[in-house]
Amino acid sequence: METYNDATAASLGDESGSVSVELTLLAGLLAVLALGLVQLAFLGYAREAAGYAAHDSLDAATAYGGSLAVAHDLGEQMLGQLTGTLHHPQVTVRRQGHEAVVTVTGQSTPLLGIAETITVTDTGPIQEFGAAG
Incomplete structure (x- = not known):
């Protein structure tokens, strides 16, 4: 027959709450990962906006x-x-x-406290009327 005593209670008590701590750490890590992906999306969108503005x-x-x-x-x-894509x-x-x-410069939207400077430069020949030679 198995008996229950203070030693058994202490060994069971050592593990209580460990799942909560692990879940909290994992949830925090997943939140930072999700925010990082959103930050990359903002960065890509800002680069595209600067590129379109420079091209046009x-x-x-x-x-x-x-x-x-x-x-x-x-x-x-x-x-x-x-609006909101490229700051300053x-x-x-x-x-x-x-x-x-043409050079377009600005700051990306900082989500995790990281604002990257975006610079897009586009160059092309000016169309001029002249005699063929």
Whole structure:
């Protein structure tokens, strides 16, 4: 016949609550992992938004008769429509020889306290009318 005494109660008591601690640690780890995946999604979306703004601004800058000022305004307008994607965005449009260079810079949305600077540069030839030679 098995007897129950204080030694048996102490050995059973040593394990009580260990499942709760393990579950809490695992839940915390899964929460950080989920937030990390969302952070990566925000980062990717911000890069895509900057890329689209740079590309469309470059199209406006390199078009025949296009202007750098119009290209700059278009880039800022596009980034303004993508609210919350890219924080503190800056659009720079300049002419370099016979090419236009558009640079879009901003900060990604910080979810885990990590804000990455995103910079997208697009370059293309300016369309000009001239004699073929």
